Amino acid sequence: MSLQMQLSAITLDCPDPMALAVFYQQATGLELHPKSDDEFAGLNCGDGNGVLVGFQRVDDYRAPSWPDQVVPQQLHICFKVGDDLGEAEARLLELGAGKPEHQPHGTKARVFTDPAGHPFCVVRGG
Structure with missing residues (x-):
């Protein structure tokens, strides 16, 4: 069972x-x-x-310190957005998200941090 x-x-x-x-x-x-x-x-x-x-x-x-692991991220959330990652990025930054310099996904996705430091991604997925 x-x-x-x-x-x-x-x-x-x-x-x-x-x-x-x-x-x-x-x-x-x-x-x-x-x-x-x-x-x-x-x-x-x-x-x-x-x-x-x-x-x-x-x-x-203690906020995660992504991408290094001094304070591990512990959780990573991904959100589908339309095809325009630039529009999603502009809105998230306006709301208070951070955008780490390290962006490992090329044009498929972007990594951000929420106001408490948790990393999350927005992924093309219209």
């Missing part, structure tokens, strides 16, 4: 859950979970039966 598991949530450590939730909400258009607060905030994916993307407060949080 095999175990049947369904992914229900992914949670990122951070110093300010609401601020990080708002960043990803503005970047993705996902709905803020109604029980979000200063200790834990979440975004609902889909119709409420999808995956919750959560953000939890961690005291003394």
